[in-house]
Amino acid sequence: MKNIPLKLRWLLIGSVGCLLTGCGDQPASVAPPAGAGRQFGVSFQTMNNPFFVDLNEGLKKSIEAHGDRLTTLDAQFNSLKQKNDISDLIQQQPAAIFINPVNWEGIKGSLLEAKRKNIPVIIVDAPVSDPDLVLCQVASDNVEAGRLACEALAQIKPNARIVILHLSVNKACIDRVDGFKAELARHPGMKVLDVQEGKGTTEAARPVMRDLLGRFPDLDAAFPINDPSALGCISAIESAGKLGQVTVVTVDGSREGAAAIVSGKLHSTSAQYPGEIGRVAAEKAYDHLAGKPVAKDVKIPVKLVTKANASEFLK
């Protein structure tokens, strides 16, 4: 008992106690004055996709132009991390938060928490299942994006045998596939052979596409739901030696996607405007803070990119 560093223990107890009481001399949290240096936060499902990097830039530019600041957090496709990230933001009483949900059901707890604390939430890119809990949702017109992809394919391959590489937990991707299938119904010659999970990333889509190419010898078209998974598909098609035979159409309009169109490996991508989504989302937040009414559902138009106009998306 004598060899216990008693001093050390008191020091510890003292320092913890001091910290817990906030040491007394510093003022307790002060709400920042309106208009000057307010805090905004955004939580993305992943930052491993140029789309979200661009969206974040759009948000950040608008918010910093107002003299405010934005905290960006990456959920790494982990719903629990996203919930924790968002509650960290909410504890700091931000002016508004922007959320790009990993799981469109799973975000509900965070939305309720924000509502309790009266913090407006704006959903960007991927919709949620409880629109009543949020101020507004700003997203690409994903149904139209999927429809444009199918239309572009139908023009060159009216009898296409198609596989779809889905990301089925994500509502934006569900909408794209719905749009694709709605247009497909108007082309009786085209047929979907299979729908598989491509997870929306290059590394996950590649092996899935390889398997599909092996399974279906007559496969001659693919609809991966975004540019990263399209690049994975193309890589699989290339290594199977079927580059000229299988047509790939997708949705996104990233620089990488445009480059693949220019080099002839990708047929089309329905371009989204992530920077514009970010800018409009920030604008809606400021409208709300200024007391103006805000539309619940804001759709940002998409545009078909093919060889004819791909060069303007290379910038």
Place this chain on the structure above:
Amino acid sequence: MTSAFKSIRSGLPLLLAIAVLMGLFRIWVPQFLGAENLLDLAQQISVNAILAYGMTLVILIGGIDLSVGAVVALVGTVTVAGLAHHGVALGICAGFAMATLFGIINGVCAAGTRMPPFIITLATMLVARGVALRFNDGRPLAVPDAERFFLGLGNARLFGFLPVPVLLMLAAFTVTAVLLHRTRWGQHLYAIGGNREAARFTGIPLARNEVLVYVLCALLAGLAGMIHASQLYSAEPAAGQGFELNAIAAVVVGGTSFTGGIGSVRGTLIGAIVIGVLDKGLNQAGVHFSLQYIVKGLVILAAVYLDVRRRKQ
């Protein structure tokens, strides 16, 4: 008596580390030490801490369980699918039954064969993940709003103050700590982790103890899975990826030796708090997410290095 003091002393550097981290974050984030923020912190670490208790037992006997993340997803999915059709009691029973099944498979393979636990649980991780993805085509299953009790597990607050997941985390802590530090069974685990052959010759029933450890670890993962599903108002078959690594990080930061035989559940709880404080502090201080990974990695490395050096003395 002496052992109690020894364990206090062994936890001291980590407690100091928590105090220093909290003090630092208090400078950048004025409300960091507010009661509401600290309660939020406790709630955020609950899933990881509960997983890490079970992982502590497994690592103590010289094993490892990589399947806990997948079991989180599987148990969440089974429970939510069950409660939608047969009510909450049966749903929870089905969830724990599923966890027990995977615990038994892990334990029997580890105790009865010469296959390394790393490989066994890598395989059961894939199986559990696959079974989870069989439900609802791999899409999330929403918890019906009528399930007040189940939603309460992750979201309710006792007396309007103490979050239920924190209560469950403390209850799981008490059970695990008593089992490990106050029973003969716990002593046997230390003996097995310290020297397996010697433990066998002393007459300690290796196989039974090992199976029990893996079952307990899986049951705790099941509890974490239910809290996870409740907090997210839905079960996600794809959830929980990498949770095993976070749990292992809490265990080793908490001072449990990766080769077995040394460690405590208290250390693990402290380890989980260190990681939680880091996550929250870096988020709230507005540190860019790329830097967060670097800082977190370096802190884990430093904590484990200091611990290893202290043991050598």
